[in-house]
Amino acid sequence: MNRRWVWLAVLFAAALVAVVVAAYLPSGSGANGPAALVGKAAPSFPVVDLAGKPGALADYRGKIVVLNLWASWCPPCRAEMPDLERLSRAYLSRGVVVLGVDQGEGAGRARDFATSLGITYPVLIDDAQQYGRVYAALGLPTTIVIDAKGVVRSGFDGALTYAQMRAAVDPLVAAT
Numbered sequence: 001m002n003r004r005w006v007w008l009a010v011l012f013a014a015a016l017v018a019v020v021v022a023a024y025l026p027s028g029s030g031a032n033g034p035a036a037l038v039g040k041a042a043p044s045f046p047v048v049d050l051a052g053k054p055g056a057l058a059d060y061r062g063k064i065v066v067l068n069l070w071a072s073w074c075p076p077c078r079a080e081m082p083d084l085e086r087l088s089r090a091y092l093s094r095g096v097v098v099l100g101v102d103q104g105e106g107a108g109r110a111r112d113f114a115t116s117l118g119i120t121y122p123v124l125i126d127d128a129q130q131y132g133r134v135y136a137a138l139g140l141p142t143t144i145v146i147d148a149k150g151v152v153r154s155g156f157d158g159a160l161t162y163a164q165m166r167a168a169v170d171p172l173v174a175a176t
Helices: 002-024 033-037 075-094 107-116 130-134 162-175
Strands: 047-049 064-070 096-103 123-126 142-146 152-157
Touching (some): 033 152, 064 075, 064 162, 096 162, 142 162, 152 162
Parallel strands (some): 064 096, 096 123
16 A cells, blocks of 8 residues: 555655746747847836936837846846946947836836946846836846847846857847
């Protein structure tokens, strides 16, 4: 009788593992997270900037956009932001805009955080985390590179190095 319960428990555990694994396997596209959106039009939502003025990703159509989703509580976000600032300054004259989108925090907290790091690129406040949901952010930071026509060209979960940022942007700059 004991063996029967052991086998039932093993079968139940195996079935449970199979269901969980199937739920998290990559879709047919072979990509999860923001990379799954490559080749699709980049969604935009009306939010506000650090000054409380209306803003959205769509405001930057015609530019190559490095959309970076972050939050002040995120240590990898803090570590990555100086390189994003460096990229912004180096590529601004080449038609590239780094656009930060704070996820779920108020303007005051986001402004204080960005100011403490010397961030000069535009920052939007997405307190409803619409961008995080639509760009399938699996965590923060999440970075999406969008071409001048508004099409997602690459997406990354986790902090990027400056070299990785350049590698994602340079082909788009060269194509313009």
